[in-house]
Amino acid sequence: MSAIFLESKIQNVTLHFVGNKVADDGIILSNTFVNIDDRLKDLLLLYYISPFTTNEYFEFFHESELELNAVYTYVSRIFDNPDALYDQSVNLAKHLYEQSTHPKIKGGEFYTVYFKDCILDGETMDAVGLFKSENKDTFLKVLHENNSFNLESEKGINIKKLDKGCLIFNKEKENGYVVAVVDNTNKGIEAQYWVDDFLHVRQRKDEYANTQNFMTFAKDFVTKELPNEFEVTKADQIDLLNKSLKFFKEKDTFDIEEFANEVIEQPEVIEKFHLYKRAYEEESQIAIDDQFTISESARKKQQRSYKRVIRLDQKIQIIIDGNRENVEQGEDERGKFYKVYYQQEM
Numbered sequence: 001m002s003a004i005f006l007e008s009k010i011q012n013v014t015l016h017f018v019g020n021k022v023a024d025d026g027i028i029l030s031n032t033f034v035n036i037d038d039r040l041k042d043l044l045l046l047y048y049i050s051p052f053t054t055n056e057y058f059e060f061f062h063e064s065e066l067e068l069n070a071v072y073t074y075v076s077r078i079f080d081n082p083d084a085l086y087d088q089s090v091n092l093a094k095h096l097y098e099q100s101t102h103p104k105i106k107g108g109e110f111y112t113v114y115f116k117d118c119i120l121d122g123e124t125m126d127a128v129g130l131f132k133s134e135n136k137d138t139f140l141k142v143l144h145e146n147n148s149f150n151l152e153s154e155k156g157i158n159i160k161k162l163d164k165g166c167l168i169f170n171k172e173k174e175n176g177y178v179v180a181v182v183d184n185t186n187k188g189i190e191a192q193y194w195v196d197d198f199l200h201v202r203q204r205k206d207e208y209a210n211t212q213n214f215m216t217f218a219k220d221f222v223t224k225e226l227p228n229e230f231e232v233t234k235a236d237q238i239d240l241l242n243k244s245l246k247f248f249k250e251k252d253t254f255d256i257e258e259f260a261n262e263v264i265e266q267p268e269v270i271e272k273f274h275l276y277k278r279a280y281e282e283e284s285q286i287a288i289d290d291q292f293t294i295s296e297s298a299r300k301k302q303q304r305s306y307k308r309v310i311r312l313d314q315k316i317q318i319i320i321d322g323n324r325e326n327v328e329q330g331e332d333e334r335g336k337f338y339k340v341y342y343q344q345e346m
Contacts, residue, residue: 003120003169003180005049008127010041011082011114014089018096018132019107027097029090047159048113048129051182052167055208055297058201059176066176069200070095075128075177078114079170082126085114092130099197106185108134108163120169120178131165132194133157134185164194166201178204205287211298213288214254217280218244219306225276230269240264241306248299256290 013034019025036044060072067073074088074095089112096110113129136155143150163185169178179201183194195201203209222240226232243263248254256277260270281287330336 003052003118003167005045005115005118007117007119007124008045008049009116010036010045010048011116012085013044013114014086014112016089016093016110017107018093018100018110020103020105021097021100022103022105023107025107027093029093033086043159044113047157047162048111048131048165049167050160051162051165051184052180054301055295056180056212057204057206057208058179058181058199059172059204060179060200061176061202062200069176071130071199072176075168076173078112078128079126079173082114085112088112096132096198099193102193105193106134108132109157115167118167118169120171123171125170127170128168129165130168130199132163134163135161137161166199176201205289206295207293208295208298210254210289210292211248211295212302213286214292215244215248215299215302216305217277217288219302220280221273221276225272226269229272245303245306248294251294254292254294 013036015030015034017028019027060066060069062069062072071092074091077084078088092112093110100107109132111129111131111133113131115127115129117124118127119125137158139154139156141152141154143152161184162182165182167180169180171178179199181195181199181201219241222237222244226237226240240263244259247259247263251258260273264270264273277288
């Protein structure tokens with residue numbers, strides 16, 4: 001699933017200030033839409049859209065019924081009647097304020113934006129964007145007056161640094177829409193207020209999620225569970241990680257039995273693998289399909305987390321990208337050692 005914004009247009013923008021509720025900052029509501037010309041629309045489109053670089057998507061949900069998710073309900077009213085954008089932006093700002101209860105949450109400008117002509121999977125649709133700017137940068141302004149130059153400093157919003165945002169595409173309303181999320185600030189506990197408390201979204205069950213979740217599970221099995229159940233060297237673990245990556249790189253579709261037979265191979269380890277998957281799904285509350293289309297973007301992202309390095313003492317590292325059979329491990333009177341065979345020194 002991928003979104004294209006080359007033809008997207010900003011139809012309307014509302015801007016309110018939402019503070020920290022614990023600090024009693026309050027809300028400052030604008031009484032009109034933001035007046036923006038075509039040049040500013042282009043800059044805002046860059047500010048709002050460019051941070052969304054992955055194909056990971058979410059959906060609104062609620063533990064009881066979907067309509068009780070406040071953002072879902074307010075955004076649905078906007079899609080039903082785009083002229084309701086201002087009234088619903090006020091409701092959204094008030095809802096955000098009610099969730100801004102952690103002392104570290106910063107107040108900031110809150111935008112509600114209506115986009116026309118977004119393309120998702122080849123289908124043209126409208127979208128609603130919710131964005132919040134919390135941090136200000138210092139900019140220098142150069143003044144040229146009377147044959148001399150002077151400098152002034154100003155605080156402002158850097159259009160290349162969106163703090164928080166989400167795009168809600170008018171697609172699959174009955175499942176909680178298709179939602180893209182960005183949160184570049186507040187990586188601690190307070191970060192939960194944007195994704196979990198305000199938006200209340202969860203990852204969509206699609207090819208990206210299946211690929212990401214299975215590769216995370218497979219890495220955990222190899223690096224955490226396998227050493228607890230079998231005698232396995234670090235080199236053997238890295239060999240399994242390499243085989244896993246090779247499987248996902250060469251295949252278009254995933255089948256768990258095919259993966260088990262080609263990557264894990266040993267029957268007793270395959271048995272533990274299936275048992276661990278069931279336990280992993282129960283503990284994480286994430287269901288991973290046994291067959292799915294592999295997402296290339298998810299594979300590339302997860303590949304970075306597959307650390308294939310053997311660290312020895314403090315200053316020796318052995319990186320194994322393949323050819324496990326060329327690495328031997330042993331021990332003699334001098335201590336433990338790794339023996340590496342090679343054809344050519346590069």
